[in-house]
Amino acid sequence: MDSSAILSELQDIFRDVLDQPDLVLTPKSNASTVEDWDSLAHINLVTAVEKRYKIKFALGELQDLKNVGDMADLIQTKLA
């Protein structure tokens, strides 16, 4: 699966978790541009992503990510 396909699935996950059916994610989206993406929502989002792709993020792996595009890339690496 390529990074843009993952990004589109991430959009679905974010829409569900944040209960924002019209949310649009771009690769540049991050916690400051997405409404309600606070530290508690972050836990829920990470948990949902881990469950969806059956992957685990290692300690510190998420800290360096700048935006959703980076997250999609990281997921792609883990799935490869």
Next chain:
Amino acid sequence: MEPKGPNRLEHGILGPMSDTEVPLLSTFALEDILMKRKGLKRRLSARPHLRPVRIAILGGATTNEVADLLELYLIESGFLPTLHQAEYGRFYVDAVHSPEALIAFAPDIVYLHTSVRDIQAFPPINATEADLTQYLEAELQRYRQIWTSLGEKLNCTIIQNNFEPPVEAVLGNLDASLPGGHTRFVNELNRAFATSATNKLLINDVASIAARVGLDRWFDAERWFSYKLHTTPEGSNALALSLAAIVRGIYGKTRKVLVLDLDNTVWGGVIGDDGVDKIAIGRETPLAEAYTAFQEYCLSLRNRGILLAVCSKNNEEIARQGFEHPDSVLKLEHISCFKANWDPKHQNIEAIARELNLGADSFVFVDDNPAERAIVEAQVAGIAVPNIGNEVSHYARIIEAGRYFEQTSFSKEDIERAALYQENSQRAAFESKFADYGEYLDSLEMTAEIARFKPLYLDRITQLTNKTNQFNLTTRRYAQHEIEAAAINPDAIGIYGKLTDRFGDNGLISIVLGQKQGTELDIELWLMSCRVLKRDMEQAMLDELVRHAQAIGITALRGTYIPTKKNGMVADHYDKLGFNPVSETEDGVKTYLFDLHEYAPRNTHIRLLDATEL
């Protein structure tokens, strides 16, 4: 990669859901609940008559995940929760030194979401027994202060977690026995918590809950270091389910009656067909042992005050014989209400509720047949219908997981309750989800394959003729070669019926065999498995029989009913289908005739596979 869940979510078991109609959370995968929690909460909250409850959660760790799930389960249980979550790690301070926020919130319940990670000081590894006592006392003192303070300042019930075992056992097995072992320390603390429990201080038995989930699946180091969550999502979910059960217990929303199906639920086999001697119960086979174990589980529920009722599609007299089986753990005296007949089960459950004078929303219905579970769940408001599957060895575990019978205290009356209930007065009629029975049948999405005997099925057809006793008009037995002969005899019409529904394939379940005699077809055999009773399969079989009969110039059907001890349920089979009675012998053998001249097909609820699909 494709997740299993979302489809089920969008189209719950009875089709797309409206805003107020949310399928049971227990039918969702945890990942779906976690992902769709906000939307689910919105939908569940729209239901009427929710009971407000205020719960303060004081945590030694991040409480949000448990709080979110608890909120969802409470709403599903009919509560409207308002939650207050204290600052992370401040449970002691908030309860003892600065309770202003708590007092202002005025909770009905305070939940202390603590874990083994909140233990302040474990004894050193070389501790003596005396040291251990001191360390225990110090640790317990904190919790006693919390409980006392909350009790004095608030009028609330306290739910206190006990402790799961430590993840690491530094001393190995000695960790549980030496005074310096952390496992030993936790076990001692839990014992002290147990003796402190009252009806205002309830212990949430995390030690057991974590053990059931499995400690390695309970704790996730990444989550702890990253988010100070001391449970995995599975652990949080198990905690939330337990807490919701305790809250239901506090408010008396505990279920009181276990309603049991019989065949393949409390014993193996079909008693009406196999006979009481052949049902699986006792110690002779692994299967029999498993049914015995399940009966023992049911009896242990009764012994703690849960009423047992029977709701079975069966001949009552034959059904009762099952409980007279010498190996049956359950006896008739244990059953507070016994309904064995051929009426739809939701009607019988309605009758049980009336007789026991209890709401069916306090019932748990246990049946191995998914179609029965579905109609009862849809028709009886508030009843719990766990998906027990069809493996008896799992029934008890699945029922237990529902936490239906949680109580916050246990009295002598509870033990005696089962004896207290007497038959009682009428109760208001139940609301029905389906407008009529036909709508229910349509919801089953049934498809039938009805065709002439074919070699592939001759074994199964022969077998059915020899073991079907209840829905069997003539109870004639056939050897394999006789069935083979009928299959190729141009003057014989033998048809079989297979039925699938949205729950799966019921297999080959009906057979009709007739012999051409001039322009009449003499129906010498008509049988069906009781598993598919009241599905209109008889109508579909008749349609096909008539079609094949007319194709070889037959103008009338001749039906015969030969009564036996077991086939009373089909005594009026031909009457119901509109056959005209012709004669009746002293032995009760009845014959009928049925004119085909103006026959119009009857089946409207079952889709038939056409020739190209066979």
